[in-house]
Amino acid sequence: MTHLRLPAPAKLNLMLHILGRRPDGYHELQTLFQFLDYSDELIFSPRSDGQIQLLTDLPGVPSDSNLIVRAARLLQQATGCTQGADIQLVKRLPMGGGIGGGSSDAATTLLGLNHLWGLNRSLAELAELGLKLGADVPVFVQGQAAFAEGIGERLTPVELPEPWFLVAIPPVSVSTAEIFSAPELTRNTPASTVRTVLKCGGRNDCQPVVEKRYPEISNALILLNKFTSAKLTGTGCCIFGAFSEEAEAKAVSAQLPEDLPSFVAQGCNESPLHTALKAQIEISSYLG
Numbered sequence: 001m002t003h004l005r006l007p008a009p010a011k012l013n014l015m016l017h018i019l020g021r022r023p024d025g026y027h028e029l030q031t032l033f034q035f036l037d038y039s040d041e042l043i044f045s046p047r048s049d050g051q052i053q054l055l056t057d058l059p060g061v062p063s064d065s066n067l068i069v070r071a072a073r074l075l076q077q078a079t080g081c082t083q084g085a086d087i088q089l090v091k092r093l094p095m096g097g098g099i100g101g102g103s104s105d106a107a108t109t110l111l112g113l114n115h116l117w118g119l120n121r122s123l124a125e126l127a128e129l130g131l132k133l134g135a136d137v138p139v140f141v142q143g144q145a146a147f148a149e150g151i152g153e154r155l156t157p158v159e160l161p162e163p164w165f166l167v168a169i170p171p172v173s174v175s176t177a178e179i180f181s182a183p184e185l186t187r188n189t190p191a192s193t194v195r196t197v198l199k200c201g202g203r204n205d206c207q208p209v210v211e212k213r214y215p216e217i218s219n220a221l222i223l224l225n226k227f228t229s230a231k232l233t234g235t236g237c238c239i240f241g242a243f244s245e246e247a248e249a250k251a252v253s254a255q256l257p258e259d260l261p262s263f264v265a266q267g268c269n270e271s272p273l274h275t276a277l278k279a280q281i282e283i284s285s286y287l288g
C-alpha cells in the first residue's frame with residue numbers, strides 16, 4: 001500500500017452532565033456523542049526506518065506534543081511494531097472548539113496505522129490505548145454514536161436522528177482544563193439513564209461557566225437562538241443548532257455576521273472514519 005487517506009471527523013456533545021469529581025481531578029460525566037460529516041484528513045505513508053514524521057506544521061503545537069505523533073508512538077510501543085510512517089494533516093476542525101479535533105486525529109492515527117502496519121488490533125484494544133491520550137479518544141475509535149459515562153470512556157451505542165447541524169465558531173479558544181477546574185462548575189447533577197436522556201434530552205453543565213467567562217460565546221448563543229435552540233458542545237467554543245433540512249441550516253448560516261464563522265454538516269451515527277475504513281478494506285481485498 002503506498003498511502004492511506006482517512007477522515008478525522010468532528011463530534012458534538014448533544015448534552016453533557018457532570019456528576020462528580022474523582023480523586024485524580026477527572027470528572028464523572030454523562031454525555032451523548034454524535035459524529036459530524038465534517039473532518040480533518042490524515043494521509044499516512046509507510047516508512048521502513050521506524051520513524052514517525054508529521055509533515056504538516058500545526059501552529060502552536062510542537063510535533064512531539066501533537067496527538068497524531070503521540071498516538072503513533074504509543075501504538076509502536078504497545079505492539080513492538082518497528083515500522084514508521086510519514087503523516088500529512090489537512091486541518092479543518094477549529095482547535096479548542098469542543099468538537100474533538102485533536103482526539104479525532106489521535107483515533108484516526110490509531111486505526112489508520114493499525115491498518116497500514118497490518119497489526120490487527122481490535123477496536124477495544126485501540127480504545128484502551130486511546131484513553132491514555134484523552135477522554136474523548138475512545139468514542140472516535142469505536143465509531144458509533146454513544147451515550148458515554150465514566151470520564152467519557154464507558155460507551156453505550158445509540159441510534160439518534162441524523163439532522164443537519166449548523167455549527168458556529170465564536171472567535172475564542174476555550175481550554176478544557178480551565179472549564180473543568182472552574183470552582184463555579186456544577187458537579188452534582190444526578191445520574192440519568194440512557195432512556196431518559198434519549199427521551200428528554202439534557203443540558204450542558206459547562207455552558208453557564210463558559211458563557212460567563214466568554215461573552216463572545218454568550219452573544220453567539222443569543223444570536224443563534226433567534227433561529228433555533230442553540231447549545232454549547234463540550235467546553236466550547238463551538239455552539240450548534242439542529243435543522244431537518246440542509247438548505248434551512250445553510251440559509252441561517254448565510255445570515256450570521258462575518259465575525260461568527262460557521263459550517264453546516266450532517267449528524268452521523270456511524271463515524272465517517274469507519275465508513276471510509278470499511279471502503280478501504282473492501283478495495284484492498286478486491287485488489288488482493
Ligand SMILES: C[C@](O)(CO)[C@H](O)COP(=O)(O)OP(=O)(O)OC[C@H]1O[C@@H](n2ccc(N)nc2=O)[C@H](O)[C@@H]1O
Nearest residue numbers: 025026027103134135136137151152176177180234235
Ligand atoms: C469536554 C469533553 O470534550 C466532552 O466530550 C471531554 O470531556 C474532554 O475530553 P478531552 O479533551 O479528550 O480531555 P482530556 O484531554 O482527557 O483532558 C483535558 C482536561 O479536561 C479535564 N477533564 C477531561 C475529561 C473529564 N471527564 N474530566 C475532566 O476533568 C481534565 O482536567 C484534563 O486536564
Ligand SMILES: Nc1ncnc2c1ncn2[C@@H]1O[C@H](COP(=O)(O)OP(=O)(O)OP(=O)(O)O)[C@@H](O)[C@H]1O
Nearest residue numbers: 066067095096097098099100101102103105136234
Ligand atoms: N492534532 C491536533 N489537533 C488539534 N489540537 C491538538 C492536536 N494535537 C495536540 N493538540 C492540542 O490539543 C488542544 C485541544 O485541541 P482540540 O482541537 O482537540 O480541542 P477541543 O475540540 O476543545 O477538544 P475536546 O472537545 O476534545 O475538549 C489544542 O489546543 C492543542 O494544543
